[in-house]
Amino acid sequence: MLKRFIFTLVLISATLGPIPEAHAVNPWAAIIKAAIKKVVKAVDLMIQRRQNKVIKLQNAQKALENTMAKLKLEQIADWVKKQRDLYRKYYEELKKVKAVISYYFRIKEIAQKEAMIVEQYQKAWSLFQNDKHFTASELLYMQKVYTGIMEETTKNVDLLTLVVKSFTTQMSDVKRLEIIDQAAKQVDKVYDELSTFNNENKRLSLSRAKDEFDAKVVKELYGIE
Template sequence: MAKKIIFFLVLFVATFAPIQPAEAANPWAAIIKAAIKKVVKAVDLMIQRRQNRVIKLQNAQKAIENTMAKLHLDEIADWVKKQRDLYREYYDELKKVKAVISYYFRIKQIAEKEALIVEQYQKAWALFRNDKHFSAKELAHMQMVYSGILEETVKNVDVLALVVKSFTTQMSDVKRLEIIDRAAKQVDKIYDELSIFNHENKMLSLSRAKDELDAKVVKELYGID
């Protein structure tokens, strides 16, 4: 019973000990969050506008098809000939708009993963910097690694902002898609590196546990099975 009381006291202190905000430890987190918020807001607005355009184009397409259905075979030939180009324009524009919307959704997914990187960093760093199993030198090294990860994330967010702006410029679809693919691969790489780094630090802390009770506290703290 006494051991259980001690365990929960240690866990409480480790979890709720006063710490400085993660942003104070590294200003990149606040910068990234603000940038991502702008990108997502811009993308959401563009998606809404493009979806409204899709609805208008689909309604126009349906109206043309309904008109064709009402005409007799001997009347439709001349009308179809006149409307064929217009119908093709509607269809081509509809395809382009849908393609752009798919770009927007992909950009938003990348931005959301970048936001997840910041969240994972803040959560892990808040725990590590209060973990007595790490020395000041090791914590300084962790902060240096995190700074590098977040700097790369900032660059990736800047790339996304550039892609969003590109929809109002003359950038080709091929070039735009190339940039989006590169940003997606980079954010996946950064997320994987962060996950591995966090996991290694958690296991290092566990390996330094002094006894069974200490190990149990570490497992609870980091969610280790």
């Protein structure tokens, strides 16, 4: 019991200990999170509006089908011919709206992954700063790496913001898709780099454990199996 109690105290101390001011969490994190929230909120609003339009178009389509069902077989061909141009725009618009909604959902997925990057960075960095297995120079190096990651994340959020705004401008679908693909590739790259960097640091800390008890603390701290 005593050993377990000591272990718990060590773990709590490592997790909640004071963060040295020299290695304070990058203030960009809060700014980036706020920007991501704005992107997601804007996208959610656009999705809602487009989905309402889909419902409206689908209702128009259903009305058309109901009308056709009431006509006699010999009347259908003549009626459809007369109404084709009138209802063609509904079908074309429905197709366009559904395509735009797919753009929105992809933008939202990218934004959510950006948020995951910021959260993983904050969690790992706060733990590393209180890990006695790292030297001051190593923490300084980590801080520089994380600063670079946050800079890249900011650029990616800017791309997403540009895409959201593009739906109210004359930007072509081709250009819009190009930007979305660029943002997706960049966020995947940053996410993978951050995960690799965090895992390397966790393993390094574990390799420097002085004894079995110290190793157990590190494993519990970082969730290492």
